[in-house]
Amino acid sequence: MTDVYRSLAGIVGEDYVSAEAEEIYFYARDAGLMPAGKPDYIVVPKSTAEVQNIVILANKQKIPIVPLGGSMALSGLTIPHRGGIVIDMKRMRSILTVNENARHVVVEGGISQGALYSYLNKNYPHLQHNIPEAPPATTVAASVVIHGQGRLTQQYGYTSDLVSGMEVVLPTGEICKIGSCSMSPGWFSKGATLPDLSSLFFGWAGTTGIITKLGIKLFPRKKMRVVETFVRDRAKLVPDILFNLTHTEVLEDILGGSQSGIHFDPPMLKGYHYITMYYSGDTDDEMEFKRKMIWDSLVEFRKSKDGGFMWIPPTIKPGLLETPQKWVTRTLADEKKGGGFTYTGPIVLIEKYPVFARKIEEVGAKYDVAYAGLMRVVGRNHAMMYGSGFPFNRADPDLMERVRTALHEMNEFSLDQGGIPWKADVEEQKMAMERMDPNTLKLMKTIKHVLDPNGIMNPGNWEVP
Ligand SMILES: Cc1cc2nc3c(=O)[nH]c(=O)nc-3n(C[C@H](O)[C@H](O)[C@H](O)COP(=O)(O)OP(=O)(O)OC[C@H]3O[C@@H](n4cnc5c(N)ncnc54)[C@H](O)[C@@H]3O)c2cc1C
Structure with a gap:
């Protein structure tokens, strides 16, 4: 047993860390075409504090981290290209609050689309979220991270447009609130009239932080x-x-x-x-x-x-x-x-x-x-x-x-044809960056370096040359 394994077990408990061959095999690939990449450890945390401690450990030892929801983005976004620790978010699946009047829900960063849909269906059948056609085991946070689209996208935009607040563990381990929740008990806006920091976490394929809590706007569901x-x-x-x-x-x-x-x-x-x-x-x-x-x-x-x-x-x-x-x-x-x-x-x-x-x-x-x-x-x-x-x-x-x-x-x-790749795999990301405005690339590089100075977050993705 390595020191890292022991430390991880100390954080999440023996039952929720693994370096077993079967699990390594399973977490090394997704259903798409990207080649497999072997993780060294898989952890399944239960709380923000556990995620934070894993990130602090990884950052100190410069170990790559890959946040994982349902692993169904199909473009290798959860394949650990440089090994390291896969953080499977699925145990963080609580529904924390529903504000029926303001039509939003606050959930943990690993809740699945199916679980949120069922909960609303049972308790608030007149409310709905922007659910995609993806398998129900896929997660709401990942849909936000990759600018997913669902049944309300024609009316209201990408799932990322419908965020009403976030709690994020930064690559250096700080826990950061984004939006109205940064200064108010209300999770009603991702930016309101404040400087909007939410985009630092959308479209980056988990390379800028781990979403541990999420406010999501709800909309009327008619009979x-x-x-x-x-x-x-x-x-x-x-x-x-x-x-x-x-x-x-x-x-x-x-x-x-x-x-x-x-x-x-x-x-x-x-x-x-x-x-x-x-x-x-x-x-x-x-x-x-x-x-x-x-x-x-x-x-x-x-x-x-x-x-x-x-x-x-x-x-x-x-x-x-x-x-x-x-x-x-x-x-x-x-x-x-x-x-x-x-x-x-x-x-x-x-x-x-x-x-x-x-x-x-x-x-x-x-x-x-x-x-x-x-x-x-x-x-x-x-x-x-x-x-x-x-x-x-x-x-x-x-x-x-x-x-x-x-x-x-x-x-x-x-x-x-002027298309913008969505949930781009590493190859598409490179093709996109070859065409991108150099100053845009420079800004991306600066942001990534400031947030993740040791380059531990989902490495291989959005690596500006
Ligand atoms: C049959 C089928 C139909 C589909 N239909 C749709 C559709 O209608 N609309 C749609 O948008 N997509 C669709 N998809 C694609 C995909 O399944 C979804 O986009 C889904 O949202 C991916 O969620 P996931 O939990 O599997 O993400 P994952 O693959 O686990 O993760 C995706 C990215 O998010 C990052 N990530 C995951 N959790 C976190 C977190 N908590 N914090 C930070 N980063 C995180 C990962 O590192 C990765 O970069 C479909 C897929 C299939 C197979």
């Missing part, structure tokens, strides 16, 4: 929620359709895409570009008012036969209304069996939908891989996440290599 699907066979008019739809300001969420080589629900959407939209209301009148606005907004496309609303069979509808939509994991991510799925999801202008849809079709055919082009509208047509998803079987190295090449080609294409 009825409906899904409608508009389809067309050509990608060209999709941006105009989305423009009209977002102009109504009555939709909660807009998803869309096209896919091939994948068992498709509903099957009749195969070969089409589909736009799936959600709206909700408390009364039949409200629902009818919204439905009419949405249908009217697309009247020109309906009349010209440039698309139409599609009847969704009752066998399919519940799946599209599920939270999260399990078919995404079941049908898409697990299509090839054998536990492999990856997707790159740049944030890009919606006017680029047709070229992305064409490109993924071309790449799918070129490398003979199944693909899904998945789009989620961000804001009122301000941008979209265009995901190029590729399922693969880990027992098929040839398929894995073809998927890797296809993904790389989509990443390069996206950068050429």
Whole structure:
């Protein structure tokens, strides 16, 4: 037993530290395509004080630290590229307070999306958070860290936009409050009118600190929620359709895409570009008012036969209304069996939908891989996440290599189209930094050095050359 192991056991207790081969194997990889990287230790802390003591120990001894939620970002963000200590946050899963009137909740930094959803569903069914379609075991804090998107992103923005306060353990071990909670008992704003420090922790892939507590804004959840699907066979008019739809300001969420080589629900959407939209209301009148606005907004496309609303069979509808939509994991991510799925999801202008849809079709055919082009509208047509998803079987190295090449080609294409990589893996981060304004890079380097002088936090990620 090493001194480090003994110290870690002293902090979290014998049962919550491991250097066993099985656990090392498990925490060395994720479901994506990045090569494995062996951690030396895994710890599962229960409190902010424990996280702080682990960080102080690691900083003193210059040992890398990797914060981990559900490890489902799929782009190697929790793979310990330089070994060290993986801090699995899952035991920090308490819901601390709900302010029903101010519509926010304060949670610990390891709570899963599923746990928060279930809690709200049971105790505050009229409130909701920005839940993604990701597996329920993924964490709310990680969704904040990587600018995740969920069912409220079209209305309110990325999950990171919806933070209302944070407690963070800095790489040097200080515990720091961010937002209104830094000077008030209220966790109602991540910045309010103060200098806003929250962005120091968003988009940095856990390289600037560990979120141990988190305030998250909640939004009204109405009694009825409906899904409608508009389809067309050509990608060209999709941006105009989305423009009209977002102009109504009555939709909660807009998803869309096209896919091939994948068992498709509903099957009749195969070969089409589909736009799936959600709206909700408390009364039949409200629902009818919204439905009419949405249908009217697309009247020109309906009349010209440039698309139409599609009847969704009752066998399919519940799946599209599920939270999260399990078919995404079941049908898409697990299509090839054998536990492999990856997707790159740049944030890009919606006017680029047709070229992305064409490109993924071309790449799918070129490398003979199944693909899904998945789009989620961000804001009122301000941008979209265009995901190029590729399922693969880990027992098929040839398929894995073809998927890797296809993904790389989509990443390069996206950068050429002005896309900003989302939850970028190390390779994409390097590609992005090659294109970044040098003064932006210099600022990033300065910030990172000030916060993490010993470079211990999730090293390999966002390392400015
Ligand atoms: C089928 C499927 C569907 C998906 N759909 C969506 C979707 O609709 N929307 C979406 O946004 N994503 C989606 N994803 C991607 C991904 O699962 C989510 O983005 C999810 O939020 C990742 O959470 P995680 O807990 O697994 O993160 P992890 O992979 O564990 O961590 C991600 C990053 O956050 C850091 N981190 C984790 N916890 C902390 C902390 N407490 N403090 C500081 N840093 C931390 C890690 O170091 C890492 O850099 C999907 C994935 C799959 C497989």
